[in-house]
Amino acid sequence: MRPVRAFGIMAAALALWATWRFEAARETLAAMLAAHARPAPVARAVAVAEIAPAPQAGNTAAATRAVSPARAPQAAKPTRASLQPVTLPVASESVAQVVVSVPTRDGPPTAHDFAASGYTALALGDRRTAARQFDAALAADPGHANAALWQAERTALLKAWRIDAYSLIRSSGGGFVSDRPLLGGGQSGIRLGYTPGPLARRPIELFGRLAIAHDWLDLKDRSGQGAVGAAWMPLGRDGPTVGAERLIAIGREGRDAWAIRVSGGAWHAADAKLPIDLSAYAEAGVVGASSRDGFAGAQALALYPVAAREGTRIGLGGGVWGSVQDGGGRTASRLEFGPGAQLSQRIGKATIELRGEYRFRVAGDAAPGSGPALTVATRF
Numbered sequence: 009m010r011p012v013r014a015f016g017i018m019a020a021a022l023a024l025w026a027t028w029r030f031e032a033a034r035e036t037l038a039a040m041l042a043a044h045a046r047p048a049p050v051a052r053a054v055a056v057a058e059i060a061p062a063p064q065a066g067n068t069a070a071a072t073r074a075v076s077p078a079r080a081p082q083a084a085k086p087t088r089a090s091l092q093p094v095t096l097p098v099a100s101e102s103v104a105q106v107v108v109s110v111p112t113r114d115g116p117p118t119a120h121d122f123a124a125s126g127y128t129a130l131a132l133g134d135r136r137t138a139a140r141q142f143d144a145a146l147a148a149d150p151g152h153a154n155a156a157l158w159q160a161e162r163t164a165l166l167k168a169w170r171i172d173a174y175s176l177i178r179s180s181g182g183g184f185v186s187d188r189p190l191l192g193g194g195q196s197g198i199r200l201g202y203t204p205g206p207l208a209r210r211p212i213e214l215f216g217r218l219a220i221a222h223d224w225l226d227l228k229d230r231s232g233q234g235a236v237g238a239a240w241m242p243l244g245r246d247g248p249t250v251g252a253e254r255l256i257a258i259g260r261e262g263r264d265a266w267a268i269r270v271s272g273g274a275w276h277a278a279d280a281k282l283p284i285d286l287s288a289y290a291e292a293g294v295v296g297a298s299s300r301d302g303f304a305g306a307q308a309l310a311l312y313p314v315a316a317r318e319g320t321r322i323g324l325g326g327g328v329w330g331s332v333q334d335g336g337g338r339t340a341s342r343l344e345f346g347p348g349a350q351l352s353q354r355i356g357k358a359t360i361e362l363r364g365e366y367r368f369r370v371a372g373d374a375a376p377g378s379g380p381a382l383t384v385a386t387r388f
Contacts, residue, residue, distance in 0.1 A: 119149035123158050130161075133244045136207040139165045168206050170213075173198040174385040177222070178367075179376040193376045194222035195231075201239075213239045215253075221261070232258030235267070248272035255295065269293035278313050285311045285323050301335035311350055319354035329367060331374065342372035358388035 126141030142162040146155060175196040197219035203211050215238070221231035237253025251269045256262070271291035278285050290306035307330070311323030326348055332341040348365035363383045 117148070119145040119152045120154075122148055123154065126158070126161070130165075133209060133246065135165050135209070135245075139207055166206055168203050170201040170203075170387070171199070172201075172385070172387045174383060176381065176383050178381040179379055196220055196222070209244055210240065210242050211245065212241075215239060218258075220259070231261035233262045234258055237267075246274075263295065265296045267293055267295040283312070284325070285309075285313055285321075295335075301333070303331075303333040303335075305329075305331035309348070309350075311348070321350075321352040323350045323352075324348075327365060332372075333374070340372070340374035342369055342374040344369050344378075356388075358386055361385045 122141045122145035126138045126145065129135075129138040129141060139162055142158045142165075145152070145158050146162070149155070152158075173196075176194055178194045197217060199215060199217040201213045201215040203213045205211055216234070216236045218234050219232070234256035235253040236256070237251055239249045239251035241247060241249050249269075249271050251271070253267050253269070255265050255267055257264045269291055270293060271289070273287070273289035275287040276282065276285065286309070288306070288308040290304075292304040293302070295301045295303065307327060309325065309327040311325035313321055313323050315322040324347075326346060329344045330342065332339065334340075344367040346365050346367045348363060350361060350363040353360045353362075361384070363385075365381050365383075367378060367381050369378045
């Protein structure tokens with residue numbers, strides 16, 4: 009294996025690991041900044057109970073999160089209170105239960121208690137228990153102020169079908185095997201995925217996709233590429249994805265071959281601790297059984313939300329993009345960075361993103377060179 013290809017695969021592997029640990033690193037950085045911003049609190053000997061509160065009524069405008077759209081909304085972070093803990097009952101079924109501590113009080117669990125347990129289960133990756141707890145919360149108090157939000161959480165957990173589509177508009181550049189616009193020039197694509205067990209801890213998704221380069225008007229002459237395959241999430245929906253697919257040539261530049269891909273992403277919506285929207289995605293893989301070609305790509309975006317209201321979010325910032333692809337006896341690579349702006353709009357169950365950037369190519373020789381890029385994407 010040539011050194012450039014080996015370096016690209018190694019870099020992609022490190023990027024995947026970094027994105028997997030993205031949330032932990034973000035929390036560590038936020039904690040460090042907070043420690044310098046205020047004096048350390050006086051230590052007191054108190055009994056502590058972990059409470060996972062449900063979101064407040066009316067806060068239904070979720071921040072748009074890039075790269076990994078199929079994930080369930082993040083659970084609220086636990087807070088601490090000086091209360092005696094007791095075990096919150098979990099809706100009974102013959103599965104492992106999630107235990108959460110709540111303040112001592114008289115009477116049976118309330119709808120809020122069940123919902124709090126559901127968010128705790130969601131944070132632990134137990135989607136099945138989370139769905140059951142939201143069901144229990146809705147059954148306990150259908151008219152609760154947060155009932156609509158709990159119903160939305162339950163619907164998202166049970167969602168099996170997913171559609172993603174994008175169009176990257178920029179000057180032409182050859183070559184792409186990705187299902188995201190990381191390699192090559194202008195292109196458009198659509199992906200349809202189905203998850204048979206949406207509540208599984210390690211779900212499997214069946215998918216089909218189509219990508220077409222913006223190089224010729226005639227479909228037969230385009231670098232058209234179709235694919236069908238399956239993807240497995242061994243560490244849950246917040247971890248990397250391992251996929252295998254069969255590429256199907258459509259245009260003359262397409263290819264009929266098997267491909268193996270490892271991909272992963274992470275994101276953070278701006279909050280009080282870190283008021284910046286962050287997202288990252290990376291992938292690496294091999295195409296072909298007898299004639300093997302390697303590829304890797306990654307991107308990272310940082311956007312400051314200058315405007316946010318229900319269903320709409322506008323951010324300004326920048327990003328870094330990199331890719332390497334080995335095929336046809338040569339290796340093509342590219343590293344870019346530049347400023348950008350993004351508009352995210354929620355319409356019904358779909359989210360539409362419009363992002364404009366100016367990308368400066370600082371390394372590599374892959375086409376295209378420096379220039380503007382416009383991305384339109386949707387998912388539902």
